[in-house]
Every structure is written in C-alpha cells, then in structure tokens.
Amino acid sequence: MQAHSEQAIAVTAKTFVWVWVALLAMTVVEVLLAYFHVPLLLMLTALMGLSVIKGALIIAYFMHLKFERFSLFLTLFPMLIFCILLLFIFMPDSFRLMELRPR
C-alpha cells in the first residue's frame, strides 16, 4: 500500500498542470471541429476519440489509477468496457429506423 501511495505523492504539481493543459487543448480542438462543421462521421469519430483520451488522462492522473495496482484496473475496467459495448447491441435498430425516415 505504501509504495503506491508514495508513487502518487511523488508526482509533482507540474504534471497535473500539464494534464490540465492537455485536456483544455483537446477541448479547444473539439470546439473547433464544431465551428468548422466537419463531415458528420469524421466529427463523431474525432469527438469520441478525443473524449476517450481525455477520460483516460483524467482516470490515470487525476484519479491516480496509474499509481494503483494493475489488478484494480483489471478488476474494474474490462467488465465496464464490456458492459458499455453490450449497450451498443441496440444501435443497429436505430440505424434501421434512420433509414426508414421519410425523405
């Protein structure tokens, strides 16, 4: 327990500021994508990609998961990702309905 806590404590405040700057920079990119009306599929892919990277940075550094035991990550996250992916099982139905829309 000691080793992990010490690792987290050893991280300097500067690291957290850099993570914050990176998060802000990615947010600016997201807003610019909306401003320039990038094609829909490209925009959705870029936004979700950036959101996942931002989420990973928050979890790793701000929530200190990077400094916890790897077994914690293995216990919590694969099942979370699996459950989220299962939710997408409904999505093909929404695409079907989208195709059936009156044009």
Next chain:
Amino acid sequence: MAEARSETLVPASAWGGGASPFAMNSKKLGMWLFIISDALTFSALLVAYTYLRLATPNWPTPFHFSPSILFASLMTFVLLSSSLTMVMGVHAMNHGHRRRAVGWILATMAGGAAFVILHATEWRHLIVDEGVTPFSNPWNEPLFGATFFALTGLHMTHVIVGVLYLGVIAIGVGRGKFKPEDVEVSGLYWHFVDLVWMFIFPLVYLMSVHI
C-alpha cells in the same frame, strides 16, 4: 505469529487475496465500485440518447455555435479547472498542508457552484425563451426534452451533491479530522463528475447538427 499476520496483510501475488488485495483502504475501493456502477448508469443514458437521436426524424438542434456551444465550452473549462484544483487539494493534503488543502477544496467548490449557476442559466434560457420542457417543445419532439433534461439533470445533481460532499470534507480537514485518503476519495468522486461531462459535452452540444 507475527510472520503469519504479515503474510495475511501482504499477499504473495496481486491475486493472492489477503487483507488488502488491491493495496488500498476500503473507502477508496468502495468509491471506485460506486464510480463504476454510476459510469454504467450514465453510459446507458448516453446510449439511449444517441439511439433516440438517430431514430427520431427531425431531432431538434437548438445548440448553435454562438452562444450555446461557447457557453457550454465555458462550463467545460470551469469543470476541468475545478478538477485541477481538486487534484491540487489532494496533493497538498498528501504533503501534510492542511490549510492549503482546504483552500484548494474551497476553490473546487467555487468551480462546482459556478458550473451549476451556468447550467441553470442555460436551462432557464431553454425553458423560458425556447419553450423546451421534459414533455414538450416547439419542434414537437418531446423525447428531446426528456432525454436532455434527464441526462444533464442527473449530471447536475451529481455536481450539487459533490459540492456538498466537498463542503463536509473541507470542514473536516479544517478541523483536523480527516486523513489524506478521505480527501482523495472525495477527489475520485469529483473527477468522475468531470469525466462524465467530457462525454455529455460533445454528444449533446457539439453534435447538435442535422444528420
């Protein structure tokens, strides 16, 4: 006897069990488990929002770049900055600076309160000026209001609860009661609230375009 006890506390491998298999206190593990379950709740809401959005013809797109998206960007900036102040609070507490930690936690609370005020302003604009409610709107797509208010409302509730939670922590730390891990656990909750917004902001606001 002493050897047997140390064996229980420090397992041979990460999967060896023992008293503390994840090398963390029970409060922190409890918060992680709560966060994972809450992440599933928000995931289900976001997927439901996306499903309905794709399946509904003429889904309303009331969030124009100026002022709505710029306003939501300001909210994102406030929330991201409050996450920085929170992690600084945890950092200060880990280094034994209690007064400094209280200052950072109060700054985080101020960020959270600012976010709630900005969000409430946006809601007021939608409800009063645009006529959007959870059951109806001028575009005759009631599901828009239902999903929008459910999603952002649940998130705003989390922010309000977080501000109150941090208030209790700040008072406790100021009185010399709480330990660094208590601040870290409250920090986990706060960062999770920030994390959820990182998905609501692009999906609801930035993707406010016709499909």
